[in-house]
Structure formats: C-alpha cells, structure tokens
Amino acid sequence: MLRPQDTSTRERKSLNGLWQFALDPNAEGRTGRWFAERLSDAREMAVPASFNDIAADAPVRDYFGDVWYQRTVWVPRGWQGQRIVLHFESATHRATVWVNETEVVSHQGGYTPFEVDITDQVSAGEEVRITAVVDNTLNWQSIPPGVIEDTPAGKRQRYWHDFFNYAGIHRNVWLYATNPAHFTDVTIMTDLDGATGVISYTAEADGADSLESRVILRDADSSEVASGSGLSGTLNVPDVHKWAPGDGYLYDLELQLADGDTVVDSYHQSVGVRTVQVDGIRFLINGEPIYFTGFGKHEDVPVIGKGHNDAYLLHDFELLKWIGANSFRTSHYPYSEEVIDYADRQGIVLIDETAAVGLNMGLGGGIFGGQGYQTFSPETANDATREVHAQAIRELIARDKNHPSVVLWSIANEPESDTEGAENYFRPLFDVAREADPTRPVGFVNVMLAPHGKCRVSQFGDVLMLNRYYGWYVNTGDLAAAELAWEEELTAWAGEGKPIIITEYGADTYPGLHSLAAENPWSEEYQVEYLDMNHRVFDRIDAVVGEQVWNFADFTTTSGIMRVGGNKKGVFTRDRQPKAAAHYLRGRWRKDL
Numbered sequence: 382m383l384r385p386q387d388t389s390t391r392e393r394k395s396l397n398g399l400w401q402f403a404l405d406p407n408a409e410g411r412t413g414r415w416f417a418e419r420l421s422d423a424r425e426m427a428v429p430a431s432f433n434d435i436a437a438d439a440p441v442r443d444y445f446g447d448v449w450y451q452r453t454v455w456v457p458r459g460w461q462g463q464r465i466v467l468h469f470e471s472a473t474h475r476a477t478v479w480v481n482e483t484e485v486v487s488h489q490g491g492y493t494p495f496e497v498d499i500t501d502q503v504s505a506g507e508e509v510r511i512t513a514v515v516d517n518t519l520n521w522q523s524i525p526p527g528v529i530e531d532t533p534a535g536k537r538q539r540y541w542h543d544f545f546n547y548a549g550i551h552r553n554v555w556l557y558a559t560n561p562a563h564f565t566d567v568t569i570m571t572d573l574d575g576a577t578g579v580i581s582y583t584a585e586a587d588g589a590d591s592l593e594s595r596v597i598l599r600d601a602d603s604s605e606v607a608s609g610s611g612l613s614g615t616l617n618v619p620d621v622h623k624w625a626p627g628d629g630y631l632y633d634l635e636l637q638l639a640d641g642d643t644v645v646d647s648y649h650q651s652v653g654v655r656t657v658q659v660d661g662i663r664f665l666i667n668g669e670p671i672y673f674t675g676f677g678k679h680e681d682v683p684v685i686g687k688g689h690n691d692a693y694l695l696h697d698f699e700l701l702k703w704i705g706a707n708s709f710r711t712s713h714y715p716y717s718e719e720v721i722d723y724a725d726r727q728g729i730v731l732i733d734e735t736a737a738v739g740l741n742m743g744l745g746g747g748i749f750g751g752q753g754y755q756t757f758s759p760e761t762a763n764d765a766t767r768e769v770h771a772q773a774i775r776e777l778i779a780r781d782k783n784h785p786s787v788v789l790w791s792i793a794n795e796p797e798s799d800t801e802g803a804e805n806y807f808r809p810l811f812d813v814a815r816e817a818d819p820t821r822p823v824g825f826v827n828v829m830l831a832p833h834g835k836c837r838v839s840q841f842g843d844v845l846m847l848n849r850y851y852g853w854y855v856n857t858g859d860l861a862a863a864e865l866a867w868e869e870e871l872t873a874w875a876g877e878g879k880p881i882i883i884t885e886y887g888a889d890t891y892p893g894l895h896s897l898a899a900e901n902p903w904s905e906e907y908q909v910e911y912l913d914m915n916h917r918v919f920d921r922i923d924a925v926v927g928e929q930v931w932n933f934a935d936f937t938t939t940s941g942i943m944r945v946g947g948n949k950k951g952v953f954t955r956d957r958q959p960k961a962a963a964h965y966l967r968g969r970w971r972k973d974l
C-alpha cells in the first residue's frame with residue numbers, strides 16, 4: 382500500500398476535522414443499520430484523536446465496544462474518471478466502513494493503515510456519507526490481547542499492558558484520487574559499494590501493462606542524479622550522501638507510469654542510503670558501530686490521547702536533540718507515519734515495534750496472585766492469535782520497510798518467553814519477519830521474568846533487547862545490591878555474543894519530590910542515582926550497544942496502586958518539562974557540550 386500524497390497526477394482531500402460520533406453500548410448499530418442515515422443522538426468528535434479524554438464524561442473515557450463516526454464529504458468534481466480511494470492511517474483497534482449504505486472495508490489492528498477503492502460507490506461532484514464503526518475491545522485473538530470479564534458491577538475490559546487503552550480514529554483519514562493505471566507499492570533496498578550508493582527498487586502497478594515505467598532519482602537539491610526504466614532495477618549514486626544517525630539526508634525517487642510523453646501516475650518515495658548489519662556484538666550502520674541513546678516513548682498527550690499531533694511531534698524531537706538522544710523505540714505499537722517520516726528527516730534511529738504487548742500472564746499479579754489465565758493455551762493466546770500477530774508483523778513491515786530510520790524490528794514487548802508454549806508461538810513469527818524483510822535484524826523485548834538461562838525465545842533474535850528494573854521493582858532503594866545483581870545478569874547475557882540494547886530501565890519519579898537521602902524512591906534525586914548506577918554497569922560490558930530509558934515522558938495508564946496519576950517514569954513530565962534526570966542524561970549523552 383502506498384501512502385496518499387499530492388503529486389502532479391495524484392490528489393488528496395483530508396477528511397480530518399469534526400465527525401459525528403455516538404457510543405453504541407447496547408451494540409445495536411450494526412443490526413440497526415446506523416450507517417444508513419444520519420447518526421441520531423450524536424455529538425461531535427475530533428479526528429484525529431482518541432475519543433476518551435475529549436468528553437468530560439467517565440462513561441466515554443472508560444467505554445469499550447462499538448463507537449460510530451460519521452461525516453459527509455463532497456467528492457471533488459475534478460476527479461471524474463479517476464480511481465478514488467478512501468484511506469485510514471489507523472482505527473483503534475478494528476473498524477468497518479460504509480460509503481452511503483455500502484459496506485466497503487473492515488480492518489483489524491489499531492495502528493496500521495487500510496484503504497479501499499470506492500470508485501464504484503461515489504461520483505465526482507457529489508456528496509457521500511462515510512460511516513465507520515470502531516471497536517476498541519481487546520480479546521485473546523487481538524494484538525494486544527485483553528479479556529472482558531463479568532464482575533458484580535458489570536462487564537469490565539481487562540488488559541495486561543501498562544498504558545491506557547486509548548481508542549478511536551487516531552490518525553489522518555484521506556480521500557484521494559489516482560489515474561486508473563497506478564502504482565500500488567514500491568520496495569527500496571540500499572547498499573554501499575565504497576563511496577557509491579546502490580539503490581534497488583521494485584515497484585508494483587495496476588492497469589499498467591501497456592505503459593512505460595521509469596524512475597528518476599533526485600538529491601536533496603532536486604538535481605537528477607540517476608534514472609532508470611522498468612518496474613524494478615538498480616541505480617548507482619557515486620559519492621553518495623549517506624543517511625546516518627544525526628544526518629537524515631534523503632534522496633527522492635520519483636516513479637512514473639507514462640503513456641508516451643504523458644505521465645499518468647507519479648509517486649515520490651524518499652530514500653535514505655544506508656546499510657544495517659549485526660556483526661558479533663556490534664550493531665553497524667554504514668559499517669560503523671552505533672551506541673543507541675534515547676528512550677522508549679508513547680503516543681500520549683493531554684486531551685487528544687494517542688491522536689497524532691504535529692506540534693507535539695516537533696517538540697518531542699526538539700527535546701530528543703536537546704538531551705542528546707539518537708534513537709527511540711516505538712514502544713508498544715507502530716507510531717503514526719508522520720513520526721517515522723520525521724525521524725527519517727532528522728536522522729533519528731528507530732526500533733519499530735508491533736502492538737504485541739501484554740502477552741504475559743506472569744506480570745502484574747503482585748500480592749493479589751496471578752492473572753488467572755495461562756498465556757499460551759487453546760483458550761487464550763492460541764494459533765489464531767499467532768496468525769493475527771503474524772499479520773501485525775507483516776503490516777508493520779509493509780508500512781515501514783522503506784524508512785531508513787528503522788533499523789531493527791521488535792516483534793513483541795515482554796511476552797512470556799520462558800516456556801515451551803512461548804518458544805512454539807514465537808519461532809515462526811521470527812520467520813514471518815525475516816521473510817517480509819531480509820535486510821533488517823529482528824528481535825523481541827525480553828522481560829525480567831525470563832532472565833538469562835531461562836529465556837527460550839532470545840535464541841531467535843539477532844539482537845538482545847532487555848527491559849530491566851534492578852533498583853526499582855527489585856532491590857528497591859538499594860542501588861548497591863541492584864548494581865551487583867544487574868551486572869551479574871548482564872554479564873551472562875553478554876556471553877551470547879550478540880549486541881545488547883537495554884530497551885527499558887527507569888524509576889517512577891514524582892516531579893518536585895526531593896530527598897536528601899538519594900536512595901528514596903520516587904524522588905528526583907533517586908531517578909538520577911538509579912540511572913547513574915545503570916550506566917556504570919553498561920559501561921563495563923562491551924556487548925551493551927544501547928541504552929533507552931523508560932520513559933521519555935510520563936504517560937497515562939490504568940489506575941492501580943503502583944501508579945500515581947499515571948506512569949511517572951518519564952524523564953520529562955507529560956507536559957514535557959524536564960525532571961532532574963533530563964539534565965543528568967544531557968550531561969551523559971551530549972558529547973558536544
């Protein structure tokens with residue numbers, strides 16, 4: 382699938398803005414054909430945004446089930462004879478869409494795009510009604526998983542990930558037009574031959590049999606540097622300007638379908654020329670070792686929840702630059718494509734993660750016992766779940782394969798990984814990822830419950846990604862003991878001979894809470910001491926090639942006794958003000974100061 386764009390032959394119309402919106406607590410809308418007319422009892426809802434925090438209304442915030450979005454749109458009259466497509470960048474977690482009374486598409490998976498050709502349902506110059514029912518429930522066959530439980534107080538949605546289940550239409554919605562003959566996909570792979578960049582491209586097109594296909598590569602000054610013909614080929618760029626961490630240099634590859642001198646479809650794909658490779662314990666970009674500095678993040682801001690917002694995007698990247706971070710992980714789901722595009726342009730390196738989080742019944746039981754479920758079983762995470770998970774991996778890679786910023790796929794966060802069930806579940810998923818993308822390393826994020834010697838899934842990864850909380854969840858307040866235990870475990874992992882990225886380490890910190898006794902958890906001083914202890918350990922182990930603090934900013938979670946107004950492990954507050962740890966990290970990461 383190609384991202385909608387405006388070009389000399391393509392045109393988009395944004396459907397962002399205010400839509401009609403209605404909850405459907407009794408699940409009547411589908412049988413009652415709510416799509417067939419104007420939604421009754423509707424309020425207005427912003428798109429893109431999570432619906433949860435917009436209404437001052439607890440039933441909206443905690444709602445699970447179907448919600449309905451509806452709007453009308455005029456199909457531009459100039460689109461006569463064009464192929465017309467309706468495109469959602471995401472709908473969390475699944476959606477079905479109607480154009481007028483015709484059901485046109487369904488999609489599951491809350492963080493990847495879907496689209497449908499609606500040429501037959503619409504006419505240029507006429508108004509159509511678009512209705513989407515979005516269902517945010519989580520079950521054992523969704524990624525992420527969850528369960529709806531009957532309680533004395535009614536039904537409750539339970540899930541096992543530590544962030545709020547924000548839902549709705551989180552990203553852009555587009556109507557766009559192309560020529561009936563058009564490109565449908567392109568895959569770019571890049572390599573280096575000395576100072577020459579080698580760009581291989583493979584395009585796919587529909588209705589293009591009698592047309593000529595050609596490509597033009599331009600540099601960042603729009604000067605042509607190479608060209609070719611055919612749906613696939615290789616372009617050489619002497620003295621190539623490589624894409625590298627901190628240097629987001631991009632070329633533009635224009636794909637053209639032409640009928641003689643007439644270009645009938647033109648699509649622009651940005652290209653960053655770089656290589657990625659794992660070599661023993663080193664992670665190489667363009668043959669040079671990288672040490673990842675940065676964070677696990679969330680898409681999470683006041684009022685709009687997980688809705689994409691350009692201002693926060695820019696501000697967050699300013700803060701990354703300010704603090705000296707060269708990377709982050711899209712924990713715990715694929716982020717908006719605007720984020721990935723911007724990372725390409727800014728030279729920020731990404732670990733790109735699927736939404737497979739919470740597949741672990743060992744976590745979160747605490748003194749109240751276990752979760753009451755077995756993670757992998759015919760009734761819980763089963764073969765059907767794995768197929769949904771495989772599809773989530775394929776859709777992530779299909780969406781992000783051409784982004785130079787993405788250097789590593791993470792197929793899950795902290796799943797159960799110390800059992801036979803886990804091994805059987807995950808083995809084929811690594812194959813799915815490698816088949817979809819033979820060029821990038823693949824891994825998953827290991828949890829503290831499956832330490833070295835117990836984990837049965839790490840053997841499949843090219844890189845070890847570890848989340849560890851020595852000094853927080855264990856050895857709380859005793860950093861000396863934490864340091865010894867952490868170094869012992871990490872030394873054992875180093876023996877695997879793979880690069881290790883510490884993808885989470887962090888301490889909840891209430892901003893403004895200070896303590897002279899630095900070993901007082903929740904204080905700003907403790908967060909600094911905790912990070913410093915971790916860094917002493919990392920610096921002693923050669924196989925550690927990266928440190929990503931949990932988390933960039935405080936974020937919203939479900940309520941619980943471990944959380945005070947959300948998860949407070951942010952180095953910045955939710956409104957992006959620095960805690961003391963931000964200044965400390967800046968001192969460690971900004972080598973130029």
Ligand code: GCB
Pocket residue numbers: 542543544713794795848885931948950
């Ligand atoms: C983890 C999870 C992350 C949580 C974090 C925490 O291991 O991956 O989603 O938010 O710990 O703060 O407990």
